[in-house]
Amino acid sequence: MLQAVLLLFLAVADSKPHTPIHLPDAPDNDVVQYSGYLHLDDDRHAHYIFTVAESDPSSKPLLVWFASSLGYSVLHQFFFTLSPYIISTSNGSLVRNDNAWSKVTNLLVIDLPVYAGFSYGRASNATSDVYARRDLTYELLIQFFQEFPDFKVNDLYVGGASGTGQYVPLLALKIMQNRTENQINLQGLFIGNAMLSFEESFTDLAMQMYSFGLVDERDYQTVQKDCCNGTFDGCNFAYTSIDEFCGDFIVQLIYNREKSGLNMYNLNDKCENDTQIVNFTKNRGFSGKRLGMLADTINLYIEKSDLKCIDETPFNSYLNRADVRQALNIPDDVRPWDMYRWVPYSCMLPEDIYGVVREVVDSNLRLLLFGGDLSLTSPMLHSRRFASKLGYERTSEMKPFFVEKDRVAGHHTQYGRVEVVSILASGIYGSGRNAETLYALQAFLSKGN
Missing domain, CATH: 3.40.50.1820 (Alpha/Beta hydrolase fold, catalytic domain)
Known part of the structure; x- marks a missing residue:
């Protein structure tokens, strides 16, 4: 398994200058990860962490996960739930994550806009609405595949939690409309506790x-x-x-x-x-x-949605250590990491989000709406009702699924290429039930197009 990952790393290393990072205090550091910046015109620098799948990365899909809110750093979600190494909320140390998403996929997280996390740039370039955010994200994906061309052939899925439901469908539509030019192998979207309409x-x-x-x-x-x-x-x-x-x-x-x-x-x-x-x-x-x-x-x-109930201290303590910043390739003059920074935001939303999502799905893309039934931030009721109102034929009625014997993990409903998975007794994007969330994600990815 590790040999396959290292072979892919050697192939990638031949085509680009990036080298894997080694996170301080990581318990084993046997996962290939990259950290750096995607540099765009007009002094915009978006920080990313790219984690290569822990096994067979050349055949695994690439998932791109964006933060749920403007100004909110995706590194919190990454080091809280997604990463192979997560930050312990009890003492701020790194521990191995048995339910890391890198077990089933290559994973890219990007902090945007320039205010968020370790990303930086001129304040005048702040993203102000969903359309500007869509365009910036599209540019960043183009830049990423220029930096990591070996992964352009992998199946691509884009998504995030909550508020990403407002612009990720717009991003998918733009990718599909320019597919002849960009040659991006987009296969679908996945949104946790989505806010759509x-x-x-x-x-x-x-x-x-x-x-x-x-x-x-x-x-x-x-x-x-x-x-x-x-x-x-x-x-x-x-x-x-x-x-x-x-x-x-x-x-x-x-x-x-x-x-x-x-x-x-x-x-x-x-x-x-x-x-x-x-x-x-x-x-x-x-x-x-x-x-x-x-x-x-x-x-x-x-x-403010993702900040209200979170103790930032362990994340601030670890990510702002000098050795961690150096490992992540953060320039010395970039400000300290914060979980959230206020961003000027115009509430310009898609006029017809149903029409946008239908156009995306009708472009032969798949959509997963998943999340926890105990979240009142974009509750799963919203995702279930939205999926039903799209108007597609229900191809699989609501059914329970199991991770452990005799214990229902959640429920699955399918409308053609649209799937809805509600994870029982879990919070936003399935938090608190990480094994069940990973199971649902793997099941979705394994079907392919």
């Missing part, structure tokens, strides 16, 4: 919170009757013309969610209240009359 996300959140007993029964029934024509299924709280009472309900719902003290990314985990988010929502004075400011609200939990 802005308009429907508030309705789905209300329905999910109600199912968990987090919405007052009388309020729910009143809103369903007076705001939704008797059924939540047809409700749309995103319209600026919505009744003030109805608008106040959904804004108050988000406010209550943030001040509840619950971990909205995994209801099984503890979480301290984030007064910054609560005060933001409270002080903005949201009301039905100002419902256009829901764009600010959606930015709020795009920007």
Whole structure:
């Protein structure tokens, strides 16, 4: 196994100047990894870590995983869940990850835009909306394959968590529209606890919170009757013309969610209240009359969603060590790593995300919507309802799947090239049930196109 990886490394080394990194304190360091920068015009430098599959990398696909929110460093998700070496939250040391994604795929993570993580560049080049983010990401992929041409023939899958659902389909569409030129072997998309339809996300959140007993029964029934024509299924709280009472309900719902003290990314985990988010929502004075400011609200939990319940200390401590920065090839003048930096962001979203996703799927690409059923950040109800509304024939009804004997790991539903996997008792993108998440990912990749 290791011999095959080393042979591929030698082949790659002949065609490019990169050399594998060795992470300080890694328990064995027998996995081939690269870390560096993809340099674009106009002083933009995006930091990446590329992990070669632990076995048979030439035949394994290449997965590209992006951070869920602008300004949020993908290195947290990488060193928390995905990497062959993860940072222990108890003492900040590196430990081997038995459920690393590199066991089933080659894995590339990129921090973008220039504010995020160790990426850097002129502030004027910040990504401001999903279309600019799509274009920047496309450029970075082109640059990556110029740096690592040996992997261009591998099947490619692109994805991420939560807010990536707004722009990864746009990225896939751009790749397919320029396939003759770029020769990228894109096969599909995978998104964890995806936020896809802005308009429907508030309705789905209300329905999910109600199912968990987090919405007052009388309020729910009143809103369903007076705001939704008797059924939540047809409700749309995103319209600026919505009744003030109805608008106040959904804004108050988000406010209550943030001040509840619950971990909205995994209801099984503890979480301290984030007064910054609560005060933001409270002080903005949201009301039905100002419902256009829901764009600010959606930015709020795009920007802050992954930070509220996370102890950054072990990640800051390890990634900002001088020897770790040197191993990752970070220039001395690049600022210290932070989990999150505020990024100017315009809430410009796809006008018809259903149309975009259908065009992607109809281009013979596959789509996996997966995630944890205990996350209220883009709840899995949103993914399930979205997949059903795409209109494709259901080719496999909802069925349980098992990783351990006699214990249901989750449920799988399929609509042709669209698959939905809900992982039981897990948080956002399956966190907390890493073996089950890896199993679902491997099952999806093994089918191919």
